[in-house]
């Protein structure tokens with residue numbers, strides 16, 4: 001064999017070794033990834049009727065799940081309804097091992113719960129009473145967090161002369177309704193409606209009044225933002241729902257319009273004027 005041919009073969013052999021060596025870790029990883037682990041997942045659920053999914057697969061209402069996975073982490077989700085208008089979704093990521101004990105009874109601040117409330121409008125006369133309780137005037141910027149069809153901020157602007165109204169809703173259809181209603185009421189230039197999750201709000205830049213009809217779970221999540229971001233003298237009015245142990249400055253029971261004449265509990269907090277310790 002000539003020298004040229006031998007050198008050529010040597011180069012080819014060397015290249016094959018280099019390629020082989022560099023492929024080895026990847027091949028090892030692939031082999032490892034193909035090995036499934038048998039997992040027993042033992043759960044403590046946040047509610048006795050919570051439904052569970054693992055990596056998107058539904059397991060219903062159960063506290064023990066046996067599965068096989070090739071992944072090194074699982075996403076476990078529990079969903080439940082603490083009442084007939086609220087749904088809470090709690091998520092955890094866990095390392096895969098033979099037996100996983102997972103306590104989902106308390107919220108993890110690093111992975112906050114998703115909370116959604118169904119749409120139920122506040123009757124118009126009750127909205128007006130909320131504006132009266134908040135003493136809305138032309139100097140106010142009024143927010144409705146979970147604004148539905150926009151009636152709260154539209155009323156605040158149109159009937160109480162508020163200088164600006166802002167409504168936020170997670171449901172794009174509600175935002176669309178709100179914008180259409182603002183147009184009909186001819187207050188488009190003074191209101192702003194946007195799609196958003198109120199649980200992600202971390203500031204309320206110019207708000208002086210916040211109106212709410214959301215349920216206590218969401219109120220409790222909003223409470224630290226309201227307390228920290230609203231200026232003294234700002235008012236928060238909640239239709240029906242409390243803020244846990246944050247005592248309202250005032251609570252009234254309003255008798256609704258005929259024909260139902262229902263009683264509506266309305267709660268007012270004036271920032272800086274709380275009755276009890278925070």
Ligand SMILES: C[S@@+](CC[C@H](N)C(=O)[O-])C[C@H]1O[C@@H](n2cnc3c(N)ncnc32)[C@H](O)[C@@H]1O
Nearest residue numbers: 116117120121122146147148169170197198213
């Ligand atoms: C009970 S309705 C109140 C509507 C309106 N504020 C009223 O009183 O007429 C609650 C509204 O909040 C919206 N919502 C529920 N969860 C939400 C969330 N996490 N972020 C933003 N909006 C939400 C719903 O789509 C619904 O329109």
